[in-house]
Amino acid sequence: MIFIRKREKKTVPVYTIIIFILALIAVNCSACSTTRQIKQQRLNLLNVKYENLKALRSLLATQSDPEISCDFSLFISTEKINQVLTGVDNVSGLLTGIKEAVFHINSIRTHFDDGFPGVTIIAWVEHTRYKFRVDLELTAVLELRIPSNDLSKATIKVHVKEVVPKARWGFLKFKFRGFIKDLIHLKINSYIQLLPELSFPLKSEIDLKLPAQTKTLNFNAGDGRIIGNLFVPAVGGRKTLKVKQILFLSDGVHVYLNFK
Amino acid sequence: MQKKILMVVLLFLGSFFMSGSNLDDQITQREKEIKILKDKLEPMVTPILVKDCHLRLWISKQWLASMINSYNRLPLPQRRYTFQMTQGIGRLKDQWGGGLGCGFYVEVDSNRFHMALTVDSLKNQWQNGIAIETHFNLRGRVQLHGHVRGFACPFKSCRDCTVGGGFGTRVGTDISAHSSLSIRLHLKKQGNTFQYQLIQDHETIVPLTLRFHLNRAGNIAISVPFKLPAGIWFHGKLPEFLEYRNLVKIGSISKPILSKKYRLILLPHRIRFIQSGLELKVNAKIEWL
Helix, strand or coil, X not given: CHHHHHHHHHHHHHHHHHHHHHHHHHHHHHHHHXXXXXXXXXXXXXXXXXXXXXXXXXXXXXXXXXXXHCCEEEEEEHHHHHHHHHHHCCEEEECCCCCCEEEEEEEEEECCECCECEEEEEEEEEECCXXXXXXXXXXXXXXXXXXXXXXXXXXXXXXXXXXXXXXXXXXXXXXXXXXXXXXXXXCHHHHHHHCCEEEEEECCEEECCECCEEEEEEEEECCEEEEEEEEECCECXXXXXXXXXXXXXXXXXXXXXXXX | CHHHHHHHHHHHHHHHHHHHHHHHHHHHHHHHHHHHHHHHHHHHHHHHCCCCCCEEEXXXXXXXXXXXXXXXXXXXXXXXXXXXXXXXXXXXXXXXXCCCCCEEEEEEEEEEEEEEEEXXXXXEEECCCEEXXXXXXXXXXXXXXXXXXXXXXXXXXXXXXXXXXXXXXXXXXXXXXXXXXXXXXXXXEECCEEEXXXXXXXXXXXXXXXXXXXXXXXXXXXXXXXXXXXXXXXXXXXXXXXXXXXXXXXXXXXXXXXXXXXXXXXXXXXXXXXXXXXXXXXEEEEEEC
C-alpha cells in the first residue's frame, strides 16, 4: 500500500506540471505568437530593406548616374510628398469587416531611406461599444506604379510590412486578443485599400510644338527700304514618355524617363 | 511514458522560446548587414541626391541634340520660311536726275516681291548651352518697274533729255543665295514658368543682287542686302510636366472616405545648362482647395 501510495504521489505532480504547462501555453500562446509575429514582421521589413539596398547598389555600380541612359528625369522631394499627405491627417472611417469598429489616421509620413520607400502611419482603431482602443504604428512600403496602358499618372500604393499595436481600455493597457488580433494578423491586407492612393499626374504626351508665327522684316534694298512679313511654319509635335526607372532615395523620388 | 511526455513538452517549450531568440538573432544580423551596405552606398548615392528644391526636371543634351537633328528630317514645307513684301519705302534705284538730267528709277512693282528661305540643315554644338548653325538657301522673285528718260537724239553729243516722262517697263527677275546664320537656345525663368528663346545674337545679311536689263539704261544691278535682324526668333513656355491641380484620397477608389483637392503652385528656382543637359529646379507650394 505504502509502495502504491508512494507511486500515486509520484505520478500526480508530473501530470499536474504537464497540465499546468499546457495551461500556461494556452494562456500565453496568443500573446507570444503575436510577439513572434511582430518580430517576424520586423525581420521581413529588414529583409525588404536589405534587398532594396542591394538592388540599388548593383544598379549604381553599373551606372553611377542613372540620368546618363535616359532622356528625362523628374524628382519630387520627400518634403513635398509629406506636405500632400498632411491632407489626410486626422481622418476617420468605419472599418469594414469588423462590427462597430472605427479607424482614425493621425498621420501618414514618408521616411525614405536610400532604396527604401518607407512610410509610417500613426493610426488607431476603436471598438465603439466596448470603448476599446488599439493604437497602431504601421510601417509600410510605397510602390510607385505607372501603368503601361495609362502613362497619364503615377500611382503610389501602400503595402504594410510591420504593425506595432498597443491596446487600451480606459486607463488600462492590454495585451490583445479578439478583434485586435484579427486586425493585426489576418485583416491588415484587407485594410490596405483604406490607405490613401496618391497619384501624381504625369502627362503621357508632351506637346513640343512650336507654333507658326509671322514676323515683320524691314531691310534696306538699294536706295530704299522693303518691309514685309516672314511666315515661320509650325514645327514639332507630340511625344510620348516612357518610364524607365524609379528610385526612392533619402531626398525623394527620382523618376527616369525616355521619349518614345 | 511520463518521461517521454515531459521531454516532448520541454522540447516544445524549448523550440518555442528558441524560435523567438532565433528571430532576435536574425534581426540583429540583418541590421548589421544593412548598416554595412548603407555605408558602402553612401558615396554612390550622395552625388545624385537633390537637396535644394522640391521638384527638378532634367533633359539630356543628347535628347536636345536629337530634336535638332530630327528637324533636318522634316518635310521641306516645315523648313521653309516665306517672305512677302507689304510695303516699299523709297525706290530701289533712283537716278532720275532731277529736273535737268536724264536718268531712270527702279521700284518694286506693286509689292510683288516674295522669297522662300529653306533651311537645308541645322548643326548643333553644346557649349554650356546649344548653339545652332543654320544653313539655308534663299530663292525669290521680284517684279520690278523701271522708268527711263532717254536722250532727245541718238548722237553721243546730244545730251538733252526727252520731253515728258520718258518710258517705263516691267520686268521680273529671279534671286537666289546660299548663306548661314547662328542662333542659340536661351532659357530663363519668367514669373511662374520657364521660357525658352531661340535667339539670333548678330544681324545676318544675305547679299542679294537684282540684275536686269532696262532698255537704254542698260544692265542694272541693284544690291538688296536681305537682312535677318538680331533678335528672338521663337519663344515659348517649356512644357509643364506636373498638373497644377491634383487629388489625394483615402479609401477605395469607388467609395473614397476622404477626397481632397489641392493645387500645386510652382515657383521656378533655377534653370541652367549643365554638362549632361538642361536642369530646371522648382519649388512648390501646396494649396488645399
